[in-house]
Amino acid sequence: METKISILFSTPNLCTLLILVFFSFAASPSHASLSFNFYATSCPAAEFIVSNTVRSASSNDPTIPGKLLRLLFHDCFVEGCDASVLLKGNGTERSDPANTSLGGFSVIDSAKRVLEIFCPGTVSCADIIALAARDAVAVAGGPAFQIPTGRRDGRISNAANVRPNIVDTSFTMDEMIKLFNSKDLSLDDLVTLSGAHTIGLAHCSAFSDRFQRDSKGKLTLIDTTLDSTYAEELMKKCPAGASTSNTVSNDPETSFAFDNQYYSNLVAHKGLFQSDSVLLEDGRTRKQVEAFANDQQIFFRSWGESFLKLTIIGVKTDAEGEIRQSCSFANN
Structure with a gap:
């Protein structure tokens, strides 16, 4: 229907x-x-x-x-x-x-x-x-x-x-596509909903796969797709012995603003996660990333459509579920 x-x-x-x-x-x-x-x-x-x-x-x-x-x-x-x-x-x-x-x-x-x-x-x-x-x-x-x-x-x-x-930050494009398709979300939805990373924080462990430590514990860049200056900033914020609670902003430019800066970051090779960077590297999604980076309103309109699809995944209605008295516990 x-x-x-x-x-x-x-x-x-x-x-x-x-x-x-x-x-x-x-x-x-x-x-x-x-x-x-x-x-x-x-x-x-x-x-x-x-x-x-x-x-x-x-x-x-x-x-x-x-x-x-x-x-x-x-x-x-x-x-x-x-x-x-x-x-x-x-x-x-x-x-x-x-x-x-x-x-x-x-x-x-x-x-x-x-x-x-x-x-x-x-x-x-x-x-x-x-x-x-x-x-x-x-x-x-x-x-x-x-x-x-x-x-x-x-x-x-x-x-x-x-x-x-759920998507792991080290996922390949094919792995993300497979998971999104299983939720009835398209490739366009994948690129659009990844824009959620324009706000929020991430723990150092979420992107640690992009670096390695030498014998002295010093971080070195192993993912050459990442902008070197941005990589240096990340390594300073996540030094050896850093607390597991250490966080960095998903978007280093406009950390708390929901805008299209995330896509501009990708074009500048400043995607925090490997699962972000592949959106620019893969020919199937590069043009959409560039379009969103160039026009915020295109991104916003696409966001409304994809967000709606996200919110109806596997919904339960009528007798399929209940109205909890407390959100932390199912009703007796």
Whole structure:
């Protein structure tokens, strides 16, 4: 079933644009149950409450938008967009080492507490994650647009499902394409959604494969695709004996702004991860990287389309899930 969706975009310094976006949804009850007006009568203030919570948290901590965006990716790629990444407990997704550096949980919990006061048992944690990530992009200067809601929370969260379903920073292009295709995301979506790295922080261990240490522990560059000056800066920030908590900005130029600088960085051979750099090196994606680097509005429009597709991966609706009372625990 092909559904035409109208998305309202508003971007800084631009008139509001009404973009018609076409998506081919599977003819399933899950997608059909999602709606842009899902909480219109049951909780009219739902989106305002989430947005206000994100803006308040971000004003106190500029790293929040990047954390919320990453949280959405790690949720949707494993078990679908069902808030399974929020569940606490031994053996849950949250306990996997790949997820121990995730953040933004307190923002989701804060929004949930307010929503439970005004609309008890109504708004799912899965919707809160999706809305919070959408709002995080807008707070950081990116495009603002509508996304459908109506997701329900999953009851299953298994750490064993994490590693096979998330992108490792050392992935090759073919490995990323295979994973994205398994989530019904295209090559264009891969390039576009990689733009999430225009905000956020990364631990030194996430890009350590691009360097090696000599017998004295000194870092040396082994990935010659990386700009040498940028490589030197990274090695200074991640010296021998550095704390495992050491972080660097994904985007060294505009660290907390959601813009197209990430793609300009790639063109300048300043992609932090190997999985970033391959987007420029591979002929299948180079032109799209260059187009986004040259025109931010092209990137923003593409982002809205791909982000929407991301937020409907494996959604659960109606009897497939539940509305958790607490985002950290399934209902009894």
